[in-house]
Amino acid sequence: MNHPASLTTRLTLLFVLVSSAVLIGLAWVLHAAVERHFVEMDRGILQSKVEVLERLLARPPAQEELPALQQSVDEMFRSDPGLQLSVETTGGSVLLSSSQTAFPVEKIRALGEGETPSVFSWETGQSKYRGLVKRIEPELADIDPLILTAAINIDHHDRFMDRYSRTLFVFIPIATVLSGLLGWWAARRGLSPLRLIQQRAAAVTASQLSQRLPEDSVPRELTGLAHELNCMLDRLEEAFRRLSNFSSDIAHEMRTPVSNLLTQTQVALSRSRSSGEYQEVLASSVEELDRLSRMISDMLFLAKTDNGVSIPSTQELRLHEEIADLLDFYDALAEEEGVTLFSSGKAVIRGNRLMLRRALSNLLSNALRHSRPGGQVGVFIHDRNGMVELTVENDGETIPPEELPRLFDRFYRGDPARSRDEATGVGLGLAITQALIHAHSGTIRAESADGLTRFVVELPRSAQMPAA
The missing domain is CATH 3.30.565.10 (Histidine kinase-like ATPase, C-terminal domain)
Known part of the structure; x- marks a missing residue:
């Protein structure tokens, strides 16, 4: 026969499920917050570089000025090799490039159609980059718009997020186990009043109906239960007392007529008697038997009242x-x-x-x-x-x-x-x-x-x- 799980087990499992859900949810929120922080940090770095380049390209350079401009750009980005730059026209001509990094040309051109700067990520080889694309409209009408792309290597961010994720994957199961142990301990402590009630109830026997459950030493949620159980014990004690009294009373009441019948019969049988004397004994016996019959009839009626009297018709x-x-x-x-x-x-x-x-x-x-x-x-x-x-x-x-x-x-x-x-x-x-x-x-x-x-x-x- 399968018994249902105990309250301690149920509360422990519930505590584990709730704490696990909270930990997983918290881990997901923290992971997203850290990731969002890195994105905003990279956006700020790229935005500052783009503003510098935008000032350099405010006046479109002549062809003979491009080598000097390229040298200036290289010097600006030399301090941070993780930064990359690409400037090209909407027609596809590359004007400047800080490295040989392969930019996603098609995506850059698609994002360059917008008026606001766009941030995106891509992978090339074993590296991952995050870039910012901005469209620059030259002051001269006969010059094609420029698409400026600044990118930064985010491999170190990915390595940090991988370590962070592995740490969470290790921490969450350990925290769940600890939460389960803590939940088991809390459930055991919280349910201790029920065990006290169980011990007191086990002490209640037919000879010790005066035992009562503690109402002052149990939590407020169990006070009503303890009170009702005590009231039930009061009713049981009173019913048992009345039943005991009823049993002794009925034995006493029936002993008298039975004793009279036995005595009269023994006296009548002690020697031969006339028919008149036997009739007197029988008449006396009939009176005692009639008394017994009425008593038994009344007791049967009262026994029925214990289960409720039904009214046949009204x-x-x-x-x-x-x-x-x-x-x-x-x-x-x-x-x-x-x-x-x-x-x-x-x-x-x-x-x-x-x-x-x-x-x-x-x-x-x-x-x-x-x-x-x-x-x-x-x-x-x-x-x-x-x-x-x-x-x-x-x-x-x-x-x-x-x-x-x-x-x-x-x-x-x-x-x-x-x-x-x-x-x-x-x-x-x-x-x-x-x-x-x-x-x-x-x-x-x-x-x-x-x-x-x-x-x-x-x-x-x-x-x-x-x-x-």
């Missing part, structure tokens, strides 16, 4: 009518306990009737179970900023603030002293209620103060308003 529901039906259902139990039931407000929501009825039924039964004798249980419906707020309120013992967030935990049961019903259930009702409310895109919270306990549910309001 419809427009008049919430106040659903509340009225539930109050009628609990009216007999409330009358028996001396508790008054009432409701107020109207609203229309969209949801699944059975799921919402189960959630609201859990809230009402919980309120009845914890209400004081002769107390009241009220259901209030309000429309608040596009949300329907439903509050189930009962008077009874105040719940301590530290217990309020735990009311919706699975298998959590408050102080039995606050409940008038000894069979307080297994502590799954409010957890199921919360899951059902969340499935309808709602929220639920608990409040308790001054002998009043409220469960506040917020659900999205339907577009259809209730009829008056």
Whole structure:
């Protein structure tokens, strides 16, 4: 299996490519600048010589004056043997020449047609020359124009440029290798915070979920990553804690009915009994089995909520009518306990009737179970900023603030002293209620103060308003 290249390798290669491109580009610019410098330097030398010759040829010499003029030119150029001179007419007659150097006649004549001086280069034999061509118009109309060519040997320039180029060809690969080593070192240093995060993450195990990644000792670009990973570890630690508590709670809750069943069965089998006694044992076993069945059913439902509850179908529901039906259902139990039931407000929501009825039924039964004798249980419906707020309120013992967030935990049961019903259930009702409310895109919270306990549910309001 081929693994992708490491970040260090990628950054090193990128650094090498960038530095190589910069070095090559810089070498090309410097080479062009040096070459241009030599051209301008040669142009200046040739221009000065041409100006001298131009003054000498201001008046075209007679035939008998040419030897003296040739001698003057030779003396002028004798100090610099690299300089060459050629003067000829546009008709092709050579008037003066400082040496036997073979000038490119055709190119000189072509350049001599222009009005401005032209610089060009050519090779002859083993030498290379750079020349300047200028056309001179004599003052006398009956004399042909002159083409003056001054040239300089540039072999020493070419030798310098060759050495310069070879130096660059040697320097650039060495500089590239050094840049690669420097890039590798910089990448290793720059990525060291990632290795620190890796080491800290490797230390996180099921028994050490409290380990956290350093946020203050990593670069600013990695602070967000470290923070999000720490938040993820917080969620994992909390989920693992709840899972551990859930496992221990479920074992505890199921141990009691299983122990009761085992004890009853062992006692019944210890000796022969009458059919009536066996029926009593079986009836008691049915109660325990029914409790186990309901517990398992609730746990399966809550297990599904971990992956999200799907609502099979939705419809427009008049919430106040659903509340009225539930109050009628609990009216007999409330009358028996001396508790008054009432409701107020109207609203229309969209949801699944059975799921919402189960959630609201859990809230009402919980309120009845914890209400004081002769107390009241009220259901209030309000429309608040596009949300329907439903509050189930009962008077009874105040719940301590530290217990309020735990009311919706699975298998959590408050102080039995606050409940008038000894069979307080297994502590799954409010957890199921919360899951059902969340499935309808709602929220639920608990409040308790001054002998009043409220469960506040917020659900999205339907577009259809209730009829008056």
